[in-house]
Amino acid sequence: MYHELLSAGNGEFVQRVGRQFGFKSTRLTNVIAAMEAAQKIPGAQSLLALLNAMHVWRTQDPQEFANRGGTNGVAYRLWMEAKQALANRHHQAFPQPNPPMPLGCPGVTINGIYVPQAGHMEICHGFAFRWAVAAGKLPPNQAMTGPDAVHNGPNMLPLLYPGGAAAFPAARAGGMLQVQAGDIVGMFLGAALGHSLIAESPNLWFSANNVGSFGGSVGRSQINVNAAFGMFMGHQCGWVGHGNQWRRPENVIVNVIYRRIP
Numbered sequence: 601m602y603h604e605l606l607s608a609g610n611g612e613f614v615q616r617v618g619r620q621f622g623f624k625s626t627r628l629t630n631v632i633a634a635m636e637a638a639q640k641i642p643g644a645q646s647l648l649a650l651l652n653a654m655h656v657w658r659t660q661d662p663q664e665f666a667n668r669g670g671t672n673g674v675a676y677r678l679w680m681e682a683k684q685a686l687a688n689r690h691h692q693a694f695p696q697p698n699p700p701m702p703l704g705c706p707g708v709t710i711n712g713i714y715v716p717q718a719g720h721m722e723i724c725h726g727f728a729f730r731w732a733v734a735a736g737k738l739p740p741n742q743a744m745t746g747p748d749a750v751h752n753g754p755n756m757l758p759l760l761y762p763g764g765a766a767a768f769p770a771a772r773a774g775g776m777l778q779v780q781a782g783d784i785v786g787m788f789l790g791a792a793l794g795h796s797l798i799a800e801s802p803n804l805w806f807s808a809n810n811v812g813s814f815g816g817s818v819g820r821s822q823i824n825v826n827a828a829f830g831m832f833m834g835h836q837c838g839w840v841g842h843g844n845q846w847r848r849p850e851n852v853i854v855n856v857i858y859r860r861i862p
Contacts, residue, residue: 603642603681603685604677604681604716605635605674605677605678605681606635606638606639606642606678606681606682606685607639608639608640609639610639612672612674613632613635613674613678614632616668616671616672616674617632617668617669617671617674617675624664624668625657625660625661625664627653627656627657627660627661627664628657628661628664628668630653630656630657631650631653631654631657633653634646634649634650634652634653634654635650635678637649637650638650638682642685642689643690644686644689644690644692647682647685647686647690648686648692648694650678650682651679651682651683651686651694651696654675654678654679654682655696657669658675658699665699666702669702670702670704670705672704672705672706673701673702673704673705673706673707675699675702676698676699676700676701676702676705676714677705677706677707677714677716679698679699680698680709680714681714682694683698684713684714684734684735684736687736688734688736698712701714708806708820710731710798710800710806711735711781711782711798711800713731713734713735714734715727715730715731715734716730718730718808722751722808722809722819722820723751723752723808723809724795724796724797724807724808724809724810725751725752725753725755725756725760725793725796726744726749726751726756726808727796727798727807727808727820728756728760728784728796728797728798728807729744729745729751729756729759729760729796730745731798732760732784732798732861733745735782737782737784737861737862738759738760738861741759744756744759753792753793753794754793756793756796757793760784760786760793760796760859761784761786761793761857761859764788764791765786765788765791765793765855765857768786768857768858768859769857769858770843770844770855770856770857771785771844771856771857771858772839772842772843772844772856773842773843773844774842775842777802777803777825777826778858779799779802779803779805779858780799780802780860781799781800781801781802782798782799782860782861783798783799783858783859783860784796784797784798784799784858784859784861785797785798785799785805785856785857785858785859786856786857786858786859787813787846787854787855787856788854788855788856788857789852789854789855794812794813794854795807795810795812795813795854797810797823799858800822803824803825803826804822804823804824804825805822805823805825806820806821806822806823807820807821807823808820808821810823812848812849812850813846813848813849813854814829814837814848814849815829815830815832815837815849825839825846832849832850832851833849833850833851835847835851837849840853844856844857
């Protein structure tokens with residue numbers, strides 16, 4: 601899990617919910633105190649105390665939660681960060697449903713897992729790894745989660761697809777997708793890793809920088825791999841036949857596999 605708001609000494613939450621004028625509820629004051637305690641000692645007890653305080657604030661002061669907490673999505677982000685840390689580090693589930701993600705909140709939520717916003721040059725393998733770490737499917741790796749991480753194919757191959765493409769099943773067989781929600785999907789040109797995505801559902805895949813494989817956008821975006829793709833320089837982008845080969849916009853054919861981690 602990525603600690604941003606729960607990092608020791610991080611003052612963004614207090615800054616975002618603070619107002620020079622206007623009433624601040626006791627419930628919000630309690631959330632701030634619980635958050636600061638969790639920043640100092642991020643154990644199960646402190647994370648539960650924070651989530652319980654946030655649940656009381658959310659239910660008893662919904663307008664304040666939406667208004668003050670909606671600034672840069674800090675209430676939602678803090679909730680998701682604490683909930684995912686409680687699950688990943690301490691194997692405890694918080695039973696209350698997640699609040700809705702507010703408009704303008706940075707980052708994305710895929711299959712109930714929030715991934716904080718990365719830099720503008722985020723690439724696909726980095727996003728897939730960040731989601732898998734946030735979901736508790738892969739262990740944190742400081743070399744790959746820090747600000748100086750290089751998420752290119754050679755670096756990410758052993759982390760995302762140990763053993764290479766041959767170690768994993770085909771993402772499509774007989775014209776039918778074999779992928780399930782939460783799978784990590786890899787596109788390979790021979791032994792070289794070309795693209796990585798997270799499956800939101802069998803046919804809806806999500807990643808960063810989908811340009812090379814789908815002609816999509818540079819930022820984070822969802823791709824419907826069963827949709828009709830256009831012609832690029834005289835050839836059709838999309839599935840080749842009924843197997844697991846995909847034709848990219850530049851007319852390169854890649855093999856598509858998936859990794860399922862419980």
